[in-house]
Amino acid sequence: MSAFDKSNEHLVRAEKTIPLGSQTFSKSRTQYPVGISPLFASKVEGPHLWDLDGNKYIDLVSSLASITLGYNDRGVNKAVSRQLSKAVGMSLPAVLEAEVSELLVELVPSAEMVRFGKNGTDATSAAIRLARAYTGRDHVLISGYFGWQDWSIGSTTRNKGVPEVVSSLTHKFEFNNLNSLSSLFSQLDSEVAAVILEPMNVVYPNKGYLEAVKELAHSNGALLIFDETITGFRFSTGGAQELFGVTPDLSTFGKGMANGYPISAVVGRKDVMMEMEEIFFSGTFGGELLSLAAAKHVIERHKNQNLARELAAIGEGLEVRTNQAIQDAGISELLSLSGHPTWTFLNWRSAPEFSVEEIKTYFMQLIFEKGLLLLGTHNVTLAHNEKIIRKISEIYFDVFEIMKDKIEKGTLRNELKVEPLKPLFRVR
Numbered sequence: 152m153s154a155f156d157k158s159n160e161h162l163v164r165a166e167k168t169i170p171l172g173s174q175t176f177s178k179s180r181t182q183y184p185v186g187i188s189p190l191f192a193s194k195v196e197g198p199h200l201w202d203l204d205g206n207k208y209i210d211l212v213s214s215l216a217s218i219t220l221g222y223n224d225r226g227v228n229k230a231v232s233r234q235l236s237k238a239v240g241m242s243l244p245a246v247l248e249a250e251v252s253e254l255l256v257e258l259v260p261s262a263e264m265v266r267f268g269k270n271g272t273d274a275t276s277a278a279i280r281l282a283r284a285y286t287g288r289d290h291v292l293i294s295g296y297f298g299w300q301d302w303s304i305g306s307t308t309r310n311k312g313v314p315e316v317v318s319s320l321t322h323k324f325e326f327n328n329l330n331s332l333s334s335l336f337s338q339l340d341s342e343v344a345a346v347i348l349e350p351m352n353v354v355y356p357n358k359g360y361l362e363a364v365k366e367l368a369h370s371n372g373a374l375l376i377f378d379e380t381i382t383g384f385r386f387s388t389g390g391a392q393e394l395f396g397v398t399p400d401l402s403t404f405g406k407g408m409a410n411g412y413p414i415s416a417v418v419g420r421k422d423v424m425m426e427m428e429e430i431f432f433s434g435t436f437g438g439e440l441l442s443l444a445a446a447k448h449v450i451e452r453h454k455n456q457n458l459a460r461e462l463a464a465i466g467e468g469l470e471v472r473t474n475q476a477i478q479d480a481g482i483s484e485l486l487s488l489s490g491h492p493t494w495t496f497l498n499w500r501s502a503p504e505f506s507v508e509e510i511k512t513y514f515m516q517l518i519f520e521k522g523l524l525l526l527g528t529h530n531v532t533l534a535h536n537e538k539i540i541r542k543i544s545e546i547y548f549d550v551f552e553i554m555k556d557k558i559e560k561g562t563l564r565n566e567l568k569v570e571p572l573k574p575l576f577r578v579r
């Protein structure tokens with residue numbers, strides 16, 4: 152008997168018909184070691200998730216950062232139900248498409264025109280095609296993660312199935328290192344269509360960095376694209392571009408737009424966006440109305456109530472308490488936090504006797520036992536109220552003490568109930 156019997160049994164069933172047993176890599180057993188992890192969810196509410204075995208967790212994964220208001224938000228549910236009674240999709244576009252576009256144009260500095268997709272990948276890939284069409288160039292310079300399409304995933308070690316001819320057009324540069332970007336421009340001369348980056352992920356951009364990236368891109372005739380799939384409607388109402396005061400030519404939004412509903416957007420300068428009329432970016436469900444209704448409700452709430460400020464305050468509270476727990480347990484050589492308060496990274500390091508995978512796996516084993524679900528980042532939502540934050544920090548106080556003890560005694564490996572996680576392909 153284990154706390155995860157039903158999850159484990161269901162994995163056997165799911166894998167008979169679904170490769171990896173999951174539609175999403177980051178929700179699969181590649182991230183959650185089988186035997187110590189909840190593998191399937193049965194319900195969610197506010198900040199909580201219940202697994203198939205009935206175990207309840209405080210959920211800091213927040214459906215891969217796509218939840219910002221909390222699960223099952225009443226306002227979103229109402230907006231979606233109202234739309235459901237009218238239509239999900241129709242044979243001609245609905246007015247709602249323009250209503251949400253107008254909101255984005257009003258709130259996002261780079262947005263003069265808008266097109267919608269379903270996943271973040273749709274938006275980033277549309278932006279790349281658009282930049283290639285607009286500039287008549289093929290090469291792209293990238294820093295960050297942009298989804299599963301050939302042009303981006305081909306640059307990682309998980310590039311099976313991507314033609315070399317496609318990968319050869321994508322070049323990685325290092326965030327916060329201007330030389331790494333400028334040397335690519337020197338090598339590629341005038342062949343670069345776009346520079347695409349997450350304006351921030353693990354660390355803040357250095358002062359003047361994003362401005363300099365924009366200047367470099369433009370002086371070389373390339374477009375600047377910010378991927379705001381995560382940062383959008385999380386870092387600030389107008390995204391990281393508003394927070395850092397740098398306006399790109401194009402930007403992409405996704406996860407934060409509609410509290411878990413599948414919608415993404417590519418937005419940008421009118422003259423560039425008009426090229427959309429010449430390229431092909433089109434899908435049956437591009438104007439799907441339940442997600443648009445959810446997006447309208449979420450974005451209006453951001454506009455009227457400055458939710459991003461509230462989210463940041465919650466994230467800061469959690470950061471302070473987590474740092475306190477790290478200090479109290481004396482494990483600051485093992486773990487540090489970085490990133491924005493609304494999307495904070497837990498950076499684990501190896502110990503003399505233990506690998507980082509062993510340490511991370513033991514951490515997961517302990518937090519899952521204590522009812523906390525997280526993968527490596529705090530993706531806070533408005534539902535993570537003061538009481539929940541206090542509970543998380545209590546769990547951290549316990550867990551960090553235990554980890555410190557097992558590391559000092561040299562027994563951490565013996566405590567592991569499963570094989571440690573395998574090093575995964577890195578995208579950031």
Ligand SMILES: Cc1ncc(COP(=O)(O)O)c(C=O)c1O
Binds near residue numbers: 270271273295296381
């Ligand atoms: C920054 C960024 N861009 C793009 C994507 C791809 O989005 P999706 O998984 O919705 O296709 C992700 C997903 O994690 C992301 O974090």
